[in-house]
Amino acid sequence: MTQAPVNVTVTGAAGQIGYALLFRIASGQLLGQDVPVKLRLLEIPQAVKAAEGTAMELEDGAFPLLAGTDIFDDPKQAFEGTNIALLVGARPRSKGMERGDLLEANGGIFKPQGEAINAGAADDIKVLVVGNPANTNALIARSHAPDVPADRFTAMTRLDHNRALAQLSKKLGVPVTELKKLAIWGNHSATQYPSVQHAEVGGKSVDLDQAWLENDFIPTVAKRGAAIIEARGLSSAASAASAAIDHVHTWVNGTPAGDWTSAAVVSDGSYGVPEGLISSFPVTAENGQYKIVQGLEIDDFSRARIDASVAELVEERDTVQKLGLI
Numbered sequence: 001m002t003q004a005p006v007n008v009t010v011t012g013a014a015g016q017i018g019y020a021l022l023f024r025i026a027s028g029q030l031l032g033q034d035v036p037v038k039l040r041l042l043e044i045p046q047a048v049k050a051a052e053g054t055a056m057e058l059e060d061g062a063f064p065l066l067a068g069t070d071i072f073d074d075p076k077q078a079f080e081g082t083n084i085a086l087l088v089g090a091r092p093r094s095k096g097m098e099r100g101d102l103l104e105a106n107g108g109i110f111k112p113q114g115e116a117i118n119a120g121a122a123d124d125i126k127v128l129v130v131g132n133p134a135n136t137n138a139l140i141a142r143s144h145a146p147d148v149p150a151d152r153f154t155a156m157t158r159l160d161h162n163r164a165l166a167q168l169s170k171k172l173g174v175p176v177t178e179l180k181k182l183a184i185w186g187n188h189s190a191t192q193y194p195s196v197q198h199a200e201v202g203g204k205s206v207d208l209d210q211a212w213l214e215n216d217f218i219p220t221v222a223k224r225g226a227a228i229i230e231a232r233g234l235s236s237a238a239s240a241a242s243a244a245i246d247h248v249h250t251w252v253n254g255t256p257a258g259d260w261t262s263a264a265v266v267s268d269g270s271y272g273v274p275e276g277l278i279s280s281f282p283v284t285a286e287n288g289q290y291k292i293v294q295g296l297e298i299d300d301f302s303r304a305r306i307d308a309s310v311a312e313l314v315e316e317r318d319t320v321q322k323l324g325l326i
C-alpha cells in the first residue's frame with residue numbers, strides 16, 4: 001500500500017445498513033482494489049458498544065485494504081479530515097409521529113452533521129445521504145455547510161434505479177447489462193417517477209405497454225421499500241448498502257459511455273425542478289462529478305409525474321424552512 005488511505009465516515013454504523021455496508025467498503029468494493037481505506041464510524045452514545053463489536057469483526061476480517069477503524073459519538077470528530085461521508089443513521093418514524101415531527105427529529109441529526117462537515121471535512125469531501133427522508137435530510141445538511149460546493153451533497157436513489165433495472169429485466173427477459181438509460185426522477189418516496197421514456201434494450205428503444213408501466217412497473221418500483229418492510233419486518237438493508245456502494249463507486253469512477261444512472265443531486269433548475277432542491281435526475285459521472293443529463297425531451301406523462309414528486313420535495317423544503325432547519 002503506497003497510497004494514503006481514503007477516510008470514509010459512516011454514520012449509523014451499528015445499524016442494519018451499516019452492518020451490510022462496512023465489510024464491502026473494507027473489501028475494496030467502494031473505491032477499488034488498489035485504494036486503502038480508513039473507516040470512521042459515527043454512532044449515538046447508546047450504540048457505540050455495538051459499533052465496537054462491528055469494528056472487532058472488521059479487524060477479524062483481516063482486510064488488506066483496511067488501514068484502521070475509529071469510532072466516535074461526536075460528529076465534529078467523525079467528519080474531521082473525511083473524504084467520503086455516508087450519512088446512514090437517521091431517526092425512523094415511530095408510532096403517532098407526523099411527517100413534520102420526522103423532519104424535525106432528523107433536523108436534529110443532519111444540521112450538526114452538516115456543520116461538522118463544513119468545519120472539518122477534507123476539501124474533496126463527497127457526501128451521500130441514505131437516511132430517510134434522504135432528499136430533505138441532504139438539503140438540511142447541505143444548508144449548514146456553506147463552504148462546501150453544492151455538488152458534493154447527494155441523496156440516494158440508486159436503490160430505486162437498481163429496482164427499476166431489475167423489474168424491467170424480469171419483464172423483458174434480458175440481463176440488466178442489456179438495459180440502458182432508465183431514470184428515477186424526484187423524491188426517494190412513493191411519489192418518485194421511475195422513467196423508461198428514454199430506455200434502451202440492446203441499444204434500441206423499447207416500446208412498453210402503458211398499462212403495464214402505470215399499473216405495475218411504476219408502483220412496484222416506487223413502493224418496493226414498503227413491500228420489503230412488509231415481507232422482512234425491517235427495511236431493506238443489504239440492497240440499500242449495495243446501492244450506496246454503487247452510488248459512490250460510480251461517482252468516483254464514472255458512468256460508462258452511452259449510459260447514465262440516477263442520483264438525487266442539487267438542482268440547478270434543470271427540467272423545471274426548483275434550484276437548490278435535492279431531487280433525483282438521470283446523471284452521468286465524470287472526473288469525480290455527477291452532472292444532470294441535459295436536453296432530454298420530456299413527454300406529457302413524464303412531466304406530470306416529475307411535477308408531482310417535485311411538489312412533494314417543495315412541501316418538505318417548506319416544512320423544514322418553517323421549522324428553522326434550513
Ligand SMILES: NC(=O)c1ccc[n+]([C@@H]2O[C@H](COP(=O)([O-])OP(=O)(O)OC[C@H]3O[C@@H](n4cnc5c(N)ncnc54)[C@H](O)[C@@H]3O)[C@@H](O)[C@H]2O)c1
Binds near residue numbers: 043088090156235
Ligand atoms: N435512500 C434509500 O434508498 C434507503 C434505503 C433503505 C433504508 N434507508 C434509510 O436508511 C436509514 C438507516 O436504515 P437502517 O436499516 O440501517 O436503520 P437502523 O435503525 O438499523 O440503524 C440506524 C442507526 O443509526 C444510528 N443513529 C441514529 N441517530 C444517529 C446520529 N445522530 N448519529 C449517528 N448514528 C445515528 C442508530 O443508533 C442506528 O444504529 C433509515 O432512515 C432508512 O429509512 C434509505
Ligand SMILES: O=C(O)C[C@H](O)C(=O)O
Binds near residue numbers: 159226
Ligand atoms: O426505510 C424505508 O422507508 C424504505 C427504504 O427507503 C427503501 O426504499 O427500502
